[in-house]
Amino acid sequence: MIYLSTVGAEYSIKGIAKEILSYKSGVIGIAILLFLIFLSIYTVITIPYDQAIRMWRGEDRMWIENPRNAVPIWYKYIFGKNIPENIAIDSRDFGKKLGIVKVISDIPGTNFKKLYIEFTFTYPYDDFPSEINVFFFAKYNMNAPLLYIYWIKPNNRKIELLSYIVRSPREDILYLSINPVIGNKLQNYIEKTVGEESEVFIPVEMALFAVEDRTLLSSLTAKPLNGVYKVIIEGMLFEKDADIDVRLVVYGKAWGMFGTDDLRRDLLIPILWGTPVAISFGLSASLLISIIHLIIAVASGWYGKWVDSLIQRLTEIYMIIPFLSFLILIATFYKLNIVIILMIIIVLNIFGGGIKSTRALVMQIKNYPYIEAALAYGASSRRIIFLYIIPKILPPMVPGLISSVPGFVFLEAGLSFLGLGDPYLPTWGKVINDAFTGGAMYKGYYYWVLEPSLMLILTALAFAFLGFALDRIVNPKLKEM
Amino acid sequence: MHISMNFIKFIVKRAITLYIIVVISIYITIVVANMGGLVDNFIKSQLLLDIKYRVKRDPEYRYLPPAEQQKIIDKIYDLELEKRGLKTPFLIRSFIYLKDALTLDLGRALQITSDSGSRQVKNIILERLPQTVLLFTTAMIINFFLRLFIGLYLSRHHGSFLDKFFMALSPTSVIPGWFYGLFLILTFYTWLHVLPPGGLVDVPPPKDPIQYGLSVLKHMILPLSSWIISGFFLGCYSTRTFFLIFSTEDYVEVAKAKGLPPRLIERRYILKPTLPPIITSFALGLIGSWGGAIITETVFNWPGLGLVTYQAINSFDTPVLVGITVIYAYLLALTVLILDIIYGIVDPRIKVGYR
């Protein structure tokens, strides 16, 4: 900041706390900060770090049952629309839940068995599902089961979707929405039912759930048909011990408190985990750099002469170095994780501008009579520095420390945004980067951009307001104004 | 205007110092970009593999005994090293690169081509530089005058509601320009569809130069706004504080007592002495925002140096990245030098040789 504080004021923790709270900006800053700290602690406890990283990496098809780019659930209450949510039915729940029928009957005289699975569910939503997938969990040795899948709409029209041979034991996924056979079949079915040709290809989810009239021909007018749906899977098992379970997932368009990204990951993880990451990153960077600045400023101001000149020149060099360019260069060529980024940022800031004012303060104090007196009674340099100088220069540094935290938080976000951040760590900047490259701006996925942005703004403002209040306290001249 | 010998000496000394710093920066860049010579090892081992593979497949050499093959491999390897200049140790080559960079012989890009089809890094950069300068300079000028006038106004009415309002909103300047850019795009493009989300000009670009210019202006609105909004409240508030401090100086009271008209006092006794620190803090902010330009240009797809940087990052195009860093270093040094000169002109203490 612009002024040097008047040396000589006394500070106590309680007094400072009270003073901070006397400023509106201080109250706001502390309030938000406490909330964020609480959030961080909660996050670290409920979702341990390793788990968070694993989940964010999305191994083993962890997220397969989430819809892509789903909006947060509370959108339904804000916008009043009944946005579809996931409907999942599993034949393994036969007997435990309603709406499921599974019958396997032997065919006499053979090793073959007949399979009949029926799912019943209601579709009450105002919009179409985003996707429909069928998961097969088959048990067999050589001969895969053969299945026929039928779809029955509330208007009692039965559509044969396709015949299917399971491709692999254990798990196999049939992506109904992108299956061309089903797509064509449905297209023909609709054109016959409605009696008109359609100019565009009607998406599978729409065809399977829409009201069957002319409105179906355009995605702008198509309406979902609410009611009871049935899915029937009939087929043959060709081995004595063969078995198969089926799971139908009708993907909604809303999920969770924060929605999902294009890789189906629940945004809860990066939003929550971004908090401790951002705060610790910002604070560590700020703290470490401040400490280094302190050491350098004291060395420069106290020892003077050539030490001072050298440090001055180094500071000037640092000012001219295109800091971000270097950071980008290094980030591009070397594998990075967040700790290394932190180290690099610190190194690149070592001889930064904040040193000047602190050094000036040190020089000011150096000339005070009581320092001369201390030298006279034989105090060592170390004693003077630690006992007299440092306590006097610490308070003015605190507002700067706090106020520079948002800068580092945004620096990390900016790097992540450029794709240079830690690729495995769930941070807000990474989410914004994903959103940007995932076309959120064009497709209107506001939540994807706004959620991390709001968190960033909140964090930045918390520290900014707090730093502002601290600055008014420590710099009495500012108080008058 | 009486310019002392001292001043000229001072400027020359500064220029030399700055040049040395530029040289150091560029050297560090070269070392970093080449991973201190490690890239050499990669290239060499890759080369060896390539040659081995080629020789083993070549019908001419295929059936030779392994010893013979090895001799041929070694010979070709040696030749290649010589051809590519990889025989000289990295340390020496780094200085050759340094000399090239300093003379702005920036080599050829690996992937990127300029719009005119050239692979020369120099051309690529020169092509994109004007756009960056356009955006940057306009923002700079608008910012400077906005802050000056509003700061002056606020200082005259300090304590008023408007003053407190600006003070309360100062923390919003912590948020960088590119971040505001995201919101601006969301609002004016995604939601309202009134402004383009990026780029320099409409596609296809209008043939008429006036229409072209207007189109560019339309595309400049959002990036400019994001920069201006970011630094607005704190910037105005800082200049206002500067003015306040300076208007409470004793000599301002004396000027009033002398019966000088208020406008003259403002101009000569408040504005003029305040100019040096305002210019300094402004220039420091400028230098600091070179970096933010990269991200802003990426957000807005603005075809300037920043965007090229981003593209070079994504395609690992070393020569381009090094070239851009070199240019940035030079630009920064130039800015600082110009700043020192302006400072010297405006503040007579420096002009006359006061140090």
Place this chain on the structure above:
Amino acid sequence: MKKLLDVKNLYLYFATRKGIVKAVDNVSLSLNKGETLALVGESGCGKSSLAKAIIRLLPRNTHTYKGEVYLNGENIMEYGEKKFRKEVRWKKISMVFQGALNSLNPILKVGFQIAEPLIIHENMSKEGAYKRVKEAVKLVGLHEAFIDRYPFELSGGMRQRVVIAMALVTRPNIVILDEPTSALDVITQANIMNLLKRLKAEFNLSYIYITHDIAVSSELADKVAVMYAGKIVEIASSEIFYRNPSHPYAKKLMASVPTLRSEKKLDFIPGAPPSLINPPRGCRFHPRCPNAMPICRREEPKMKEVEPEHFVKCWLY
């Protein structure tokens, strides 16, 4: 003889967070042509505020400003701002501020600053103005080459002289000097005092000399006014005052000045200067006055003319 300056019932109050500061509380005094009035008092008694009140340099938080100030018979309090600025400031009344070190604009040449009022007030051409500037500079004992310097190139004493030259260049009727030598070393102080004396004699100037240092004021003063807590408590000619002041406060002040020759027992005034926000009731000096009487606590004494041109504000008289 018509009075040059006649101040009648001047008030200047400031509004602050802690209350209303009554810096100038019903002050009346007068000055004749060629006279020097020394205005003495402790720090914080309102002397500088009085000076600023006369020349109308009011801060933003002014609460009350009223009274009559007659300059050559005309009430300048009635002048509009523009008229005041054009006709009174520096033309008729100029001022040398406390701390000349910061009285000069650091980025303007010294000569220019001296010439400014000439160019503004008397519409002089640059050549004409600079001619006068050179005269003024020579008058104060500086070489005329100095007009091309910047303030930081001059020493403290030189700057003081420049400021004095600046105050004189428009040949004003009255020059108010607010502690002009308190920031200087003793030798320079003496030099400046001699300069002021010389100029007064040569040009028949009228000074209002504000100081807390009685000893120094005695060199120049024809009349002495003592200020305490925003009020004038005694006005007398210098002969009468320096030999035998009437007001108890003035007596104490004189008693605290060391003399070179005789054996004097130095006295001091107990207590602290009163606050201008909540001054004591009745006579403002009564908490520290050795002669305090019951009436002093209740009622404020009126200014009485105990001798011709000798006024005292005390219940003793």
